[in-house]
Amino acid sequence: xxxxxxxxxxxxxxxxxxxxxxxxxxxxxxxxxxxxxxxxxxxxxxxxxxxxxxxxxxxxxxxxxxxxxxxxxxxxxxxxxxxxxxxxxxxxxxxxxxxxxxxxxxxxxxxxxxxxxxxxxxxxxxxxxxxxxxxxxxxxxxxxxxxxxxxxxxxxxxxxxxxxxxxxxxxxxxxxxxxxxxxxxxxxxxxxxxxxxxxxxxxxxxxxxxxxxxxxxxxxxxxxxxxxxxxxxxxxxxxxxxxxxxxxxxxxxxxxxxxxxxxxxxxxxxxxxxxxxxxxxxxxxxxxxxxxxxxxxxxxxxxxxxxxxxxxxxxxxxxxxxxxxxxxxxxxxxxxxxxxxxxxxxxxxxxxxxxxxxxxxxxxxxxxxxxxxxxxx
Amino acid sequence: xxxxxxxxxxxxxxxxxxxxxxxxxxxxxxxxxxxxxxxxxxxxxxxxxxxxxxxxxxxxxxxxxxxxxxxxxxxxxxxxxxxxxxxxxxxxxxxxxxxxxxxxxxxxxxxxxxxxxxxxxxxxxxxxxxxxxxxxxxxxxxxxxxxxxxxxxxxxxxxxxxxxxxxxxxxxxxxxxxxxxxxxxxxxxxxxxxxxxxxxxxxxxxxxxxxxxxxxxxxxxxxxxxxxxxxxxxxxxxxxxxxxxxxxxxxxxxxxxxxxxxxxxxxxxxxxxxxxxxxxxxxxxxxxxxxxxxxxxxxxxxxxxxxxxxxxxxxxxxxxxxx
Numbered sequence: 001x002x003x004x005x006x007x008x009x010x011x012x013x014x015x016x017x018x019x020x021x022x023x024x025x026x027x028x029x030x031x032x033x034x035x036x037x038x039x040x041x042x043x044x045x046x047x048x049x050x051x052x053x054x055x056x057x058x059x060x061x062x063x064x065x066x067x068x069x070x071x072x073x074x075x076x077x078x079x080x081x082x083x084x085x086x087x088x089x090x091x092x093x094x095x096x097x098x099x100x101x102x103x104x105x106x107x108x109x110x111x112x113x114x115x116x117x118x119x120x121x122x123x124x125x126x127x128x129x130x131x132x133x134x135x136x137x138x139x140x141x142x143x144x145x146x147x148x149x150x151x152x153x154x155x156x157x158x159x160x161x162x163x164x165x166x167x168x169x170x171x172x173x174x175x176x177x178x179x180x181x182x183x184x185x186x187x188x189x190x191x192x193x194x195x196x197x198x199x200x201x202x203x204x205x206x207x208x209x210x211x212x213x214x215x216x217x218x219x220x221x222x223x224x225x226x227x228x229x230x231x232x233x234x235x236x237x238x239x240x241x242x243x244x245x246x247x248x249x250x251x252x253x254x255x256x257x258x259x260x261x262x263x264x265x266x267x268x269x270x271x272x273x274x275x276x277x278x279x280x281x282x283x284x285x286x287x288x289x290x291x292x293x294x295x296x297x298x299x300x301x302x303x304x305x306x307x308x309x310x311x312x313x314x315x316x317x318x319x320x321x322x323x324x325x326x327x328x329x330x331x332x333x334x335x336x337x338x339x340x341x342x343x344x345x346x347x348x349x350x351x352x353x354x355x356x357x358x359x360x361x362x363x364x365x366x367x368x369x370x371x372x373x374x375x376x377x
Numbered sequence: 378x379x380x381x382x383x384x385x386x387x388x389x390x391x392x393x394x395x396x397x398x399x400x401x402x403x404x405x406x407x408x409x410x411x412x413x414x415x416x417x418x419x420x421x422x423x424x425x426x427x428x429x430x431x432x433x434x435x436x437x438x439x440x441x442x443x444x445x446x447x448x449x450x451x452x453x454x455x456x457x458x459x460x461x462x463x464x465x466x467x468x469x470x471x472x473x474x475x476x477x478x479x480x481x482x483x484x485x486x487x488x489x490x491x492x493x494x495x496x497x498x499x500x501x502x503x504x505x506x507x508x509x510x511x512x513x514x515x516x517x518x519x520x521x522x523x524x525x526x527x528x529x530x531x532x533x534x535x536x537x538x539x540x541x542x543x544x545x546x547x548x549x550x551x552x553x554x555x556x557x558x559x560x561x562x563x564x565x566x567x568x569x570x571x572x573x574x575x576x577x578x579x580x581x582x583x584x585x586x587x588x589x590x591x592x593x594x595x596x597x598x599x600x601x602x603x604x605x606x607x608x609x610x611x612x613x614x615x616x617x618x619x620x621x622x623x624x625x626x627x628x629x630x631x632x633x634x635x636x637x638x639x640x641x642x643x644x645x646x647x648x649x650x651x652x653x654x655x656x657x658x659x660x661x662x663x664x665x666x667x668x669x670x671x672x673x674x675x676x677x678x679x680x681x682x683x684x685x686x687x688x689x690x691x692x693x694x695x696x697x698x699x700x
Contacts, residue, residue, distance in 0.1 A: 060694035256697035
């Protein structure tokens, strides 16, 4: 919705989504991303069709700017009949509950994970005499590129053994290039441009320290990938970042200003050079991340949420109407009207495309067979 | 076997259920919505009434500037036409003798310009170029602009001459309303943006480009109703001084009078009000005065009584501000 790719109509996509839900025999609808029109509409349709709905939130939103105010209102309307929500960190959970006015007992926290097998350390790729600080992110305002523009000259002056590797592209790339030109740091700062995701691991393996200056971050998978490759992470202390890595052994957290981050980078460089006790052992760090974070664990926890949600009875029309009207005031009245329009439209679509005309896809791997096969293994 | 394959096989052999879960899903805190809300709710800082009135004063001043523009347009029309179709010059001004009327208009205008000039010079000069260079560039620019505008006045007058008067009046008023809505009041109150030092003699206009464009749009429309090129020239120059050159001076005055001379912006607003009221008839003056008093006193008072009930939600989701 923020990129104006599609406008919410709440009726136009209903026939298609209903057909997909019936054809594939869907039992739970799981939506992602607050700014997605399809996600918001699917949650409304799911509750109207009697299916339980789950929503995962990945980002943090503000309360006081205009985009935040409007999006939060939309989210409050569409998530009023939600069965369960999943957030990627406790900061994200607090943010979602306050934004969408949800019942806290329905909001769970399942932290993201990283595919540790793709992000393995390789100490042979690291240079022996220079310390490399790696920055891989989109170069936009949100990722704190203004802070980076202030940090690089100061660190380059105070620590002559440090080089920077900057991967990524964006509208703030020009600021960085201008700064490098101004301070004559062409041989100290290396720009890689946009790095495809498959090559990020090889870029990370070249570094000793990973620097993340984001101004806001719900759960930073980038620092997790860096820690998995054995780098020591220096990051701003925003959003859900403190919940990701144990600090101070794997991450150094700083305030969001240039001087604090420069101090953090200095401390990190002192730890990493010299191979003392303080330095992060890449293999050990990788194994720690491997045990702490895995997508198998995320899947297991999500299945627990699904089990709980599937056992709830579908909501009746009056329950849903009460949910929509709990918005209060004129908004509640309009939401109630919206719900009634959706109900009428559902009846029209059922007349237009009867359920009997939709071919249901047969289940090639029925549930019982899959379960017994796993046990035998 | 390479290391990647070894890791993959180990994970697959272990199976899903042996990887320890680090947080059970049911283990969420048992808080209610209200508890979470009060944890993050903070009261916004309470602003004193004097600060609120000072801010309201700027909005009122901008409103008076737009009234001044419209009133001076009417004066220019009357000067040309002297026809009974248009309203006579205001009742207030007509109490003076016709020979002294220009001087009555002249005096508050000059005092206003002098006050602005004196107090904008007091503020510290943050430019990195010398005063002499700045004077030279500004002097040369103003002379060039004066000559250029004199020749352009004829063109500007014909731009919208074919529009009907109703359209012109409606559009001009719409443009001035837009100017009021889009004006950068933070800049007018003396808040500077920290980026950029004035390295050339020609700093960019910072008072809001949409408001400036809307004001000029209205002046061009109104200027098309005048007939003499000289009148058009004077009117356009008048508007340029009021809307393009005055905001920067007001900004400097606001910075200079933050601690000492607190009454100066107030005095400047009074001078502008006096100038405008000279040109309006009694009823119009009463109406404009009522709007002005609402903007300057009633609205700030209302905000002052309401601001204690505002709660802000501050938490880890706030985007950190880079200074």
